[in-house]
Amino acid sequence: MDLVQRWxxxxxxxxxxxxxxxxxxxxxxxxxxxxxxxxxxxFEERSSLxxxxxxxxxxxxxxxxxxxxxxxxxxxxxxxEVDGEFAAVEPERFVREGDAVGEWAAPxxxxxEEPERALDSAEAVQRIxxxxxxxxxxxxxxxxxxxxxxxxxxxxxSALDLSETNxxxxxxxxxxxxxxxxxxxxxxx
Amino acid sequence: xxxxxxISCRELVELVSDYLEGTLTASDRAxxxxxxxxxxxxxxxxxxxxxxxxxxxxxxxxxxxxxxxxRLRVAFREWNARD
Numbered sequence: 340m341d342l343v344q345r346w347x348x349x350x351x352x353x354x355x356x357x358x359x360x361x362x363x364x365x366x367x368x369x370x371x372x373x374x375x376x377x378x379x380x381x382f383e384e385r386s387s388l389x390x391x392x393x394x395x396x397x398x399x400x401x402x403x404x405x406x407x408x409x410x411x412x413x414x415x416x417x418x419x420e421v422d423g424e425f426a427a428v429e430p431e432r433f434v435r436e437g438d439a440v441g442e443w444a445a446p447x448x449x450x451x452e453e454p455e456r457a458l459d460s461a462e463a464v465q466r467i468x469x470x471x472x473x474x475x476x477x478x479x480x481x482x483x484x485x486x487x488x489x490x491x492x493x494x495x496x497s498a499l500d501l502s503e504t505n506x507x508x509x510x511x512x513x514x515x516x517x518x519x520x521x522x523x524x525x526x527x528x
Numbered sequence: 529x530x531x532x533x534x535i536s537c538r539e540l541v542e543l544v545s546d547y548l549e550g551t552l553t554a555s556d557r558a559x560x561x562x563x564x565x566x567x568x569x570x571x572x573x574x575x576x577x578x579x580x581x582x583x584x585x586x587x588x589x590x591x592x593x594x595x596x597x598x599r600l601r602v603a604f605r606e607w608n609a610r611d
Binding site: 340343344347348349351352361365368369372373376379426427428430433440441442443446447448449450451460463464467468471482486487488489492507510511514515517518521522 | 536537538539541542544545546549551569570572573575576577579580581583584585586587588589590591592593596597599600601603604607
């Protein structure tokens with residue numbers, strides 16, 4: 340039961356990414372633990388227990404989400420989240436030509452230099468949460484598991500069945516978008 | 529690009545996440561660090577990214593409802609008690 344208490348908050352958040360309500364997420368976490376108990380005798384220690392539990396969780400949450408029509412089938416997505424052009428920072432913020440090409444034209448906002456801005460981190464965290472919510476599904480899953488929940492890259496790759504490269508690309512893109520949202524938030528203050 | 533070549537600020541921002549992950553090659557890492565040491569704007573960018581990641585770790589988590597936890601407690605007890 341210690342594990343239930345320790346892991347369930349993380350599991351709830353992961354499940355919530357795929358299903359439409361907190362109540363359904365709770366249901367998925369419960370089903371997952373019951374599934375884990377049923378399958379525990381068959382658990383082979385090729386992966387860590389935590390990795391195994393989270394793979395079960397993601398599969399259940401995903402199929403439940405499909406049933407509740409929150410998510411499209413997994414095979415159909417992901418590609419456009421990894422492929423295609425991407426710029427971490429809008430190209431117009433860099434010098435376009437001349438000797439200084441590629442240097443900052445509109446430099447990063449140094450929000451930490453203004454003490455009153457540093458104070459209200461609760462609001463900044465809310466801004467971050469709503470930006471994460473807007474990300475495409477796999478980017479959202481990766482950044483939530485890695486940066487919000489502090490899971491390792493190996494755990495995330497195996498729970499979401501991603502290659503190392505794709506995990507890195509998805510994380511880079513998601514982090515870049517959240518960083519931009521935070522910078523916009525501080526710039527607007 | 530040889531090891532002596534510098535990277536531009538515009539290229540650097542695409543490497544920061546991998547840099548913080550520790551997955552850059554030794555030569556890319558050295559190029560990035562020497563650029564950041566000379567470029568206050570890119571140093572600020574790296575700091576923005578670090579702060580963003582720190583703040584993401586402060587997003588609150590929820591806990592299971594008392595009812596669900598109680599149901600699981602029963603299930604675990606039964607599992608422990610089987611044969």
